[in-house]
Amino acid sequence: MKLTILGSGSPEAYARRASTGYLLEIGNDRILFDCGGGVFDNLVRSGRLPSDITHLFFSHLHTDHMMDYARLVHAAWDEGAPPLKVWGPSPIARITEDYFGRDGVLSADLYARTELKPSQEVWLARGGTLPRPWPAPEVFEIKPGFSFEGNGWRLNSCEVPHAQPAFDCMAFSVESGGKKFVYSGDAAICDDLEHLSADADLLLHWCYRLSGEAVHPALSEKCPTPQDIAKMAARAGARRLLISHFRIHMDSEEGHESARKDLRAYFAGPAEIVEDLNVYRI
Incomplete structure (x- = not known):
């Protein structure tokens, strides 16, 4: 298995880190x-095309985990790729319909690309056929479990x-060839995630705050520290342990050293x- 970090940040606008996204490659599956x-x-910077993605799994539907969904689907479609297979909690079906349905927010664009003669000619010149489906x-x-x-x-x-x-939130494990990868999603520490992570060869866990930060109890309960x-x-x-989902204020050398100190102290x-x-x- 090969893991590429496509987004290691948070909802904050930040040049250094995109929001959340992780690509796992196994054989011909991406x-x-x-x-x-x-x-x-x-x-695209990693050298892949949108049409290369074969499976998309959503851990949950906060926007920093799905804001580029419509862009990915639209671009893969424009390459002539087969329909993308998508798994996620409710209401991902309604969200998809609201993007790509006949009355969806992209309907004017899709009408223009499929029905107007200039766009049809561009599509045909690229090897497509008519009528062009949306x-x-x-x-x-899906539900947890x-x-x-x-x-x-x-x-x-x-x-x-x-x-x-507001919606279901999930963590995922993937096992292949005797190896195990675990992705926490956005998760508080809990028994179910610890069980899912048992004997993982690589655990990728979100980290939204550093040790010692003064935060509201509602945040501290749901957002574990590196420790x-x-x-x-x-x-x-x-x-092996990787932490991700870093916020801007955490991304200083001092913030990194604080996180690394906790990782060294409590994980061998x-x-x-x-x-x-x-x-x-x-």
Whole structure:
């Protein structure tokens, strides 16, 4: 398995980090976890095309995890790719219809591209045929506990505390070739995630605050520190730990050293803060 960090940031506008998105490649499958703002551009910068994505899984539907969804679908469609397969919690089906349906927010654009003669001629010159259908992602609404069998890989999931009851929030594990990758989504420390992370070869966990920050109890309850994450990873027996989802104020040398100090103190294996476009072999 190969993991590429396409977005390691937060909802904040930030040149250094796109919002959340992670690409996992297994054989011919290119599996995207979340698709926040800036992820599309980093996908292209990484040398891939939108049409390369074969599976898209949403951990939850905060905008920093799905703002580039419509862009990805539209661009892959414009390349002539088959419909993208998408899995995510409710209301991802309604969101998709609201983008690409006949009365959706992109309907004027899609009408112009499929019905106007100049656009049709451009499409034909690129090897397309008429009539040109509208984008139609294959959307599957899922609940925590969902599992999926891919081509040589298996995905499992669990619920994680984050933004309930607005929507379901999930973490995912992927196992292939005797190796295990776990993506926390945005998650408070919880027994289900610790169980899902058991013996992971690589655990990728969000980190939205540093140790010692003065925050409201509602935030501290849902947003673990590097120390909290490192302790959980150690209990789970994870072999390698990556932390991501860094906010601007955390991204100083002092902030990084604080996080690295906690990781070293409470987790014995390799551990680091990721950056956009980092690549890891699992």
